Amino acid sequence: MDIKDYIKDLLLKHEGLVIPDLGGFVSEYEPAAFDVNESKFLPPTKKLYFKPEFSFEDSVFADYIAKKENINLEDAKKKISEFAIHVKKEFKKGLSIDIKDVGVLSQTKKGVILFEQDKNLNLLTESFGLKSVKIKPLSEKTISKQLFTEKKPRKSFKKPILLVSAVIVIIALVFLAGIITEGFSEFSFFSSIFSSKKGYDNQQEVLSTKSIEYLDSIAKADSIKASINKILDVTTVKKDALFYTEQKKEQEFAKTVYVKFDIIAGSFQSLNKAEIFCKELNKKGYKTEIIESDSKLFRISIATFTSEEQALKELYRLRASSEIKQVWILKSN
Numbered sequence: 001m002d003i004k005d006y007i008k009d010l011l012l013k014h015e016g017l018v019i020p021d022l023g024g025f026v027s028e029y030e031p032a033a034f035d036v037n038e039s040k041f042l043p044p045t046k047k048l049y050f051k052p053e054f055s056f057e058d059s060v061f062a063d064y065i066a067k068k069e070n071i072n073l074e075d076a077k078k079k080i081s082e083f084a085i086h087v088k089k090e091f092k093k094g095l096s097i098d099i100k101d102v103g104v105l106s107q108t109k110k111g112v113i114l115f116e117q118d119k120n121l122n123l124l125t126e127s128f129g130l131k132s133v134k135i136k137p138l139s140e141k142t143i144s145k146q147l148f149t150e151k152k153p154r155k156s157f158k159k160p161i162l163l164v165s166a167v168i169v170i171i172a173l174v175f176l177a178g179i180i181t182e183g184f185s186e187f188s189f190f191s192s193i194f195s196s197k198k199g200y201d202n203q204q205e206v207l208s209t210k211s212i213e214y215l216d217s218i219a220k221a222d223s224i225k226a227s228i229n230k231i232l233d234v235t236t237v238k239k240d241a242l243f244y245t246e247q248k249k250e251q252e253f254a255k256t257v258y259v260k261f262d263i264i265a266g267s268f269q270s271l272n273k274a275e276i277f278c279k280e281l282n283k284k285g286y287k288t289e290i291i292e293s294d295s296k297l298f299r300i301s302i303a304t305f306t307s308e309e310q311a312l313k314e315l316y317r318l319r320a321s322s323e324i325k326q327v328w329i330l331k332s333n
Contacts, residue, residue, distance in 0.1 A: 003065065003083045004099045010064055011048070011102065015269065017061060020077075022084040023113060024054025025102075026266070026326065045122045048103065050115035053323045054266075056280045058273070258331040261311035262291065262301040265324050274298035284323070291330070299330060 010017045011025060018024040030047045059073070066076040087097050091107035098104050103117040265281065268274040271290070277300055278288040289301040302324070305311040311329050318327050 003079055004097075004102075006061070006065055006068065007099055008101045010061065011046075014060070015267075016054075018054050018056065018058035019061060019084060020057050020080060021055055022087060023050055023052040024058075025050055025115075026054070043122065048115070048117045049326050050105065050113060051324075051326060052113050053280075054277075056276055058276070256333060258308065258333050259306060260332045261305045261308050262289075262299075262330040262332070263303040263305075263311060263314055263318065263327055264291075264299050264330050265302045265327050266300045268298045268300075269296065271298050274300060281324075286324075301330070302327075 007017060007019075007025070011027065016024060016026040026049050028047045028049065030045050061080055062073055062076040065071070065079060066073050069076070087105065090097055091113070096104050096106035101118060101121045103115055106114050106116075108114065265286075265288075266274070266277050268277065274290050278290065281288050281300065281302060286302040289304070291299045291301055293299060303311075303314055305314065308329075308331075315327060315329055319325050
């Protein structure tokens, strides 16, 4: 069996794998996400990184090969060493190494080893059976509104005609009344007209007086109502009002204050592996510290700061210039 096939098996069972004299694979949990470009939901997965600095001696790979091929441990280590030499020769030829269902290893002209993970396979065992779900965007439906034009009523000429006819009839009647009452004196005629005009003026005065009284009564009622409302506004307590609502103040949440910032270079489930990794880092001049988490993980700290700003500067410096690229900050209080 090809030694490359064993790499996938071990990455399914472990969080990482060290290949002596070549480098190591480390994994990182990546939660479910939504791919905007392809409009689909992606399940949780295991993100893989390849670190050339993780080339220290480790027996996990050799033990697995020895059990699978029923050979002794030394022969298994020899096979791993031959595989590492073969990969480096292929890199010098400008070729890449394809590890089935894991990804592709290649090397730049400057000697930097690159790794591209196979996106078609999910190595996270908890996500087995979960596939990406593609969704269709909702289409906006346009509702056409039917416009109704209001028909304007046609002007009727019947009313003006009737009014003109009535006026003509009234004038004719007045004219006939003047002929019939020719025997009456001028005084009586004018006095009757005057009396009728005076009666009309009296009637208008009475109506005007009543209108003024009615308006005064409305004004008084409004002023009384306004006074009552003003008194209620002044004397009523807000909490006793029937429909009083007061806006709630936004809740203030206390921010967590962190006082310690560690630069983490690796994380292991085994204390033995963590100690081995610390020794390798110590040889390269890093001062290391093992930090045990609640989830039984052993994290390797290579620097500690009390300021987040200083920790970020060191993080960017390490990623830009040192051999250790995959470093991150652990905050604690």
